[in-house]
Structures are given as C-alpha cells and as structure tokens.
Amino acid sequence: MNNTFPTITIDLVLDRLTTKDVLHGVLHSILFHRLFGTVRPQTLEVLDVTMPGVADPEMEQLVNEKVDAFWKGIEGGVNKRGQIVVTFSEKRPKKSWFQVYMGEEDVPWEQWVINAELRQPKSERDRQTFNATLANTLTKTIHTMLTHTSSEKGRTAVPLITNAAGISPFPIKMTVKVGGVEVG
Known part of the structure; x- marks a missing residue:
C-alpha cells in the first residue's frame, strides 16, 4: 500500500481511572482540528x-463507541496495549483498466x-x-495537533472540499485494535 499521506502518532500511557476520559479528549481534539463543516465547539x-x-x-456517538470498544478489548484480554486509528479520506471516482467509471473509492489523505x-x-x-x-503528555499532544494542522504539510494534505453538506465533507473511519486484532 502506498502510504503517501501524513500519519501522526500519539503515544499514551494510561491507567484504569483516566483511560476513557483521556481517549475521549484526544479523539475529540483530532475531530475538532479536522472537521471542516460548521462545528459547535x-x-x-x-x-x-x-x-x-x-x-x-x-x-459523540462515534467517539463513545470506539472508546468503549477499546476499553472492552483491554479489559477482556491479557494484552494491555492497543491503538485507535482515525483515518480521513476523500471519495474519488474508481476506474477500471479501460478508464470505465466503476463507482467511488475512499482514498486516505491523513491518519x-x-x-x-x-x-x-x-x-x-x-x-x-x-x-x-x-497531563504533560496531553499538553504535548495538543501542541502536536496544532503544529501539524497549521503547518504547510498539514494544510496541503487536505483535499479540495467539493461537498459542503454536513459536519465533515470527508469520510472518517475509526478502527480499534487490541493486541493487533481489530475489535468493535
């Protein structure tokens, strides 16, 4: 797979009491910086x-579902490591070998x-x-988000917005993996 889009990695060490709140906050922050519709902050x-x-x-429902899936995967298994991957894509026409239109495909532009x-x-x-x-890690995470989304690389990663309907003109996919296995 050609991975030409930016991938931003955030490493967190959590405890039982703060896991849900921290993941909730980080996911919301990513969405806040990458949704281009009218966002109520x-x-x-x-x-x-x-x-x-x-x-x-x-x-809110999407974030809650993914945080809960992560929590259940961590709680139910022996592996205490996992990841949540947020992928932003754009819809592009999919063509066959002979340039025949075959529908649309999601092409990632940031992860x-x-x-x-x-x-x-x-x-x-x-x-x-x-x-x-x-708390220090969360502060650095917010700084990383701000630095990336306001940088030249972060701005040029965003494709042209051709559909202004809804809160996001781009498909958002969140996947949860615990021990390398997708859960939820």
Whole structure:
C-alpha cells in the first residue's frame, strides 16, 4: 500500500481511572482540528488540561463507541496495549483498466494513530507522578495537533472540499485494535 499521506502518532500511557476520559479528549481534539463543516465547539477538562471538542451527537456517538470498544478489548484480554486509528479520506471516482467509471473509492489523505498502554500506579505518590506525566503528555499532544494542522504539510494534505453538506465533507473511519486484532 502506498502510504503517501501524513500519519501522526500519539503515544499514551494510561491507567484504569483516566483511560476513557483521556481517549475521549484526544479523539475529540483530532475531530475538532479536522472537521471542516460548521462545528459547535466544546471544551473537555482532562487532568487539568483543557482540550477542544465537537458538540455533535453523531461524532459523540462515534467517539463513545470506539472508546468503549477499546476499553472492552483491554479489559477482556491479557494484552494491555492497543491503538485507535482515525483515518480521513476523500471519495474519488474508481476506474477500471479501460478508464470505465466503476463507482467511488475512499482514498486516505491523513491518519492519526493513538497508541495506548494501560499501566497501574502502585502507590498514591506514583499516581500523582503518573497523572502529572500524563497531563504533560496531553499538553504535548495538543501542541502536536496544532503544529501539524497549521503547518504547510498539514494544510496541503487536505483535499479540495467539493461537498459542503454536513459536519465533515470527508469520510472518517475509526478502527480499534487490541493486541493487533481489530475489535468493535
């Protein structure tokens, strides 16, 4: 597969108490920076880090489904590592060998990979250090999002917007993998 589109990787180390909130915040932040329709903004507070979000029932449902699938995959298995991959695509005409129109295909133009590992702090002091480190990681993650989406590479990755209907003119696909196996 020709992987010519930008792939942004976010590495997170989470604990049981913060996993859902952190993943919820990160996914919302990605959507906030990559939806091009009329977005109703919201803010999410995760470990004293303010993260942007999208107040849209359809996007909220998608995020909840993927976070729940990740959680169930991590909780149910022995593997405490997983990832959520968010792929933004555009619809292009699909043609056969003889340039005959064969419908449409989704062609990715950007991908965000969230690698998450579940660890448990041993003591209260460990928890405080863990939370401070995670808050710092979230701040850096937001900075990475802002830097990428405002960079030349981030702006040129976005294809021409030809359909202004809805909150996103592009198909969004989220996949959840735990231990290399797709779940949800």
